[in-house]
Amino acid sequence: MKEQSIAIVGSGNVAYHLAHALAKGGFIPEVIVSRNENKGGALAKELGCAYLDDVKKLTSVDIIVLSVSDSAIQIVADRIPDSLRKSAIVCHTSGTTSIDALQSCDKAGIFYPLQTFSRDRKVDYKTIPFCLHGVSDVVDELDTLAHLISDNVYHIDDEERKKLHLAAVMVNNFTNHLLYLAKDLLEKDHIDPKILDPLINETINKIQSMTPLEAQTGPARRKDYNTIERHLELLDQESPLYSIYGLISQSIIKTYHEDS
Amino acid sequence: MKEQSIAIVGSGNVAYHLAHALAKGGFIPEVIVSRNENKGGALAKELGCAYLDDVKKLTSVDIIVLSVSDSAIQIVADRIPDSLRKSAIVCHTSGTTSIDALQSCDKAGIFYPLQTFSRDRKVDYKTIPFCLHGVSDVVDELDTLAHLISDNVYHIDDEERKKLHLAAVMVNNFTNHLLYLAKDLLEKDHIDPKILDPLINETINKIQSMTPLEAQTGPARRKDYNTIERHLELLDQESPLYSIYGLISQSIIKTYHEDS
Numbered sequence: 341m342k343e344q345s346i347a348i349v350g351s352g353n354v355a356y357h358l359a360h361a362l363a364k365g366g367f368i369p370e371v372i373v374s375r376n377e378n379k380g381g382a383l384a385k386e387l388g389c390a391y392l393d394d395v396k397k398l399t400s401v402d403i404i405v406l407s408v409s410d411s412a413i414q415i416v417a418d419r420i421p422d423s424l425r426k427s428a429i430v431c432h433t434s435g436t437t438s439i440d441a442l443q444s445c446d447k448a449g450i451f452y453p454l455q456t457f458s459r460d461r462k463v464d465y466k467t468i469p470f471c472l473h474g475v476s477d478v479v480d481e482l483d484t485l486a487h488l489i490s491d492n493v494y495h496i497d498d499e500e501r502k503k504l505h506l507a508a509v510m511v512n513n514f515t516n517h518l519l520y521l522a523k524d525l526l527e528k529d530h531i532d533p534k535i536l537d538p539l540i541n542e543t544i545n546k547i548q549s550m551t552p553l554e555a556q557t558g559p560a561r562r563k564d565y566n567t568i569e570r571h572l573e574l575l576d577q578e579s580p581l582y583s584i585y586g587l588i589s590q591s592i593i594k595t596y597h598e599d600s
Numbered sequence: 601m602k603e604q605s606i607a608i609v610g611s612g613n614v615a616y617h618l619a620h621a622l623a624k625g626g627f628i629p630e631v632i633v634s635r636n637e638n639k640g641g642a643l644a645k646e647l648g649c650a651y652l653d654d655v656k657k658l659t660s661v662d663i664i665v666l667s668v669s670d671s672a673i674q675i676v677a678d679r680i681p682d683s684l685r686k687s688a689i690v691c692h693t694s695g696t697t698s699i700d701a702l703q704s705c706d707k708a709g710i711f712y713p714l715q716t717f718s719r720d721r722k723v724d725y726k727t728i729p730f731c732l733h734g735v736s737d738v739v740d741e742l743d744t745l746a747h748l749i750s751d752n753v754y755h756i757d758d759e760e761r762k763k764l765h766l767a768a769v770m771v772n773n774f775t776n777h778l779l780y781l782a783k784d785l786l787e788k789d790h791i792d793p794k795i796l797d798p799l800i801n802e803t804i805n806k807i808q809s810m811t812p813l814e815a816q817t818g819p820a821r822r823k824d825y826n827t828i829e830r831h832l833e834l835l836d837q838e839s840p841l842y843s844i845y846g847l848i849s850q851s852i853i854k855t856y857h858e859d860s
Contacts, residue, residue: 410827436827455799456817461806467798494795503789506831507782511796512803513818514848515775520812520855522767529763535754536771537808538727539715543772544804546721548797552780557613557716558773567670567696571766580851587847588774591840595780 345370346485349395349416350407351379353457354433358407358489361465363387365488370401395419403485405451406432406442414441429478435505438498439473449474449482452501453490456512465489471496471504521581553595560592605630606745609655609676610667611639613717614693618667618749621725623647625748630661655679663745665711666692666702674701689738695765698758699733709734709742712761713750716772725749731756731764781841813855820852 346367348359351374359369371390374380384391392398396419404424408416413432420430430442431449442448450473455463470486470493472479479495486493496504519540523533546555559567568589575582606627608619611634619629631650634640644651652658656679664684668676673692680690690702691709702708710733715723730746730753732739739755746753756764779800783793806815819827828849835842 410824436830454795456802456806456815458806458810458815458817461809463802464798467801469795469798492795492798496791500789500791502830502834503785504791504795506834507785507796508799509818509831510778510782510785510845511800513816513820513852514778514844515800515803516807516812516815517820517848517852517855518770518774518778519807520816521851522770523812525763525767525770529760531756531760531764535714535729535752535764536767538724538729538752539768540771540775540804540807541727542716542723543775544800546716546718547776547779547800549721550718552776552783555716555718555776556773556780557718558769560773560777564670570696570762571769574762574766580847580854584774584844584847584851585770587840587844588777591781591844592773592777594840595777 344402344481344485345400346403346405347371347373347395347398347401348405348407349373351376351383352407352409353459354453355405355407356383356459357457357463357465358405358433358453359383359387361468361489362485364465367485367488371398373398396421398424400424401428403429403431403481406430408432410434410437413437414444417442418444420445429474429481431474431478431482435501435508447474447478449478450496450498450501451482451486452496454504454508466491468492469494471501473497473501518584521584525581556592556596558592560589561596563593563597604662604741604745605660606663606665607631607633607655607658607661608665608667609633611636611643612667612669613719614713615665615667616643616719617717617723617725618665618693618713619643619647621728621749622745624725627745627748631658633658656681658684660684661688663689663691663741666690668692670694670697673697674704677702678704680705689734689741691734691738691742695761695768707734707738709738710756710758710761711742711746712756712765714764714768726751728752729754731761733757733761778844781844785841816852816856818852820849821856823853823857 346369348355348369369389372380372384373392373395381391425445429447430445431451433451435452452471454469468490470490472482472495526533606629608615608629629649632640632644633652633655641651685705689707690705691711693711695712699708712731714729728750730750732742732755786793
């Protein structure tokens with residue numbers, strides 16, 4: 341990659357891991373910009389780069405990556421100095437926010453990493469799918485940048501990215517919550533929740549050799565209303581889990597039995 | 601283990617893998633009993649053991665493992681010859697059926713493997729949690745048997761086992777269905793569903809170093825009604841997924857925001 345300089349705006353989990361992923365790819369960001377002096381300053385120090393507390397203070401930089409909350413993207417983009425809004429590529433990393441939030445910038449793009457990040461948790465950056473969008477010149481530059489980090493680079497437009505974000509919420513947030521509810525159920529009965537771990541692992545490993553449609557088993561899959569009824573009797577009818585159990589079971593039954 | 605002989609009754613996925621797991625542990629079953637001559641006969645042939653088409657024909661055997669459907673357990677148990685119902689340990693492998701279904705047998709037990717089995721899919725038998733129940737003499741024998749297969753052996757009573765089975769349905773069946781719904785959503789939009797796989801893997805890997813309660817992220821976790829609303833707009837209001845999305849989001853919000 342030619343001599344480009346990059347500014348990461350934000351100091352949350354995505355900004356943190358993106359900055360480190362770029363550094364690992366041999367491309368240390370020039371500056372971290374964050375209103376949060378503690379987190380932003382610490383991140384800049386870790387990377388050995390500059391720190392600024394306001395995008396207004398940015399001078400010359402080629403690419404500006406906005407990793408800030410969805411509601412802040414447009415506000416922050418509009419605070420970028422006029423000259424940079426003309427010359428620099430300005431991209432955001434959000435799964436849900438349209439590229440239109442960057443309409444004040446001439447070279448707007450999307451640089452969305454489809455992964456869940458927690459500060460203390462190492463991630464294998466090479467496998468992260470990067471979803472890029474923008475006019476072709478911008479996407480070309482972002483493509484080069486993404487390939488420094490990962491082998492999985494996709495060109496995904498605004499509408500596709502919104503669907504993708506929804507799907508990501510389902511497989512990550514919702515799956516994680518089901519695991520929480522199941523483990524919580526056992527803990528309340530003083531059963532070690534770790535007993536579920538081999539099953540959880542196999543659930544995910546299984547779909548590497550078959551589709552989830554093929555891998556499905558269980559009472560709803562075989563329309564075993566007896567077992568479903570007995571499970572529901574174990575749950576508090578007022579609890580969210582009671583309704584979740586009923587709805588997902590119905591959805592499985594619909595998937596396998598209604599078309600037949 | 602002393603010279604014991606074992607009969608596996610059934611030829612479904614659990615019977616198939618249990619028989620192979622025992623053989624791998626150095627303990628080849630003496631006989632496979634199944635009304636299904638094709639599957640039962642083939643399994644017996646694979647193991648190099650005898651085959652019978654009816655439990656009525658069983659003569660001398662020390663342990664009888666019933667891996668048949670929940671509704672057949674009591675019926676099959678009652679067909680075991682009188683003398684064996686007195687002398688042999690008779691156990692079943694069901695997560696939901698009470699030990700009372702074996703009340704016609706003097707030495708009744710539970711031998712429940714907490715794992716999902718598909719015939720064509722290899723499983724690491726060593727990690728399967730075996731949940732045992734019965735009077736102490738019976739459990740001692742089953743404990744020895746289970747340890748031939750696995751390092752994870754638990755003593756779990758009838759009530760606990762029912763909760764465990766419910767939790768297993770949630771982490772396996774329901775998680776798998778969510779993965780199906782998410783991938784189906786992408787396929788309908790001609791997006792390669794494999795793009796979700798790194799996120800799915802990280803979702804599960806993450807909870808090896810933190811609890812699901814700590815690992816939770818996403819719009820519902822941060823009470824971001826804007827994003828939730830935009831996701832719901834992408835879904836057909838009549839679809840099960842629409843209701844599932846709403847309910848699980850509510851449940852996450854309740855978990856993190858209602859007690860505070």
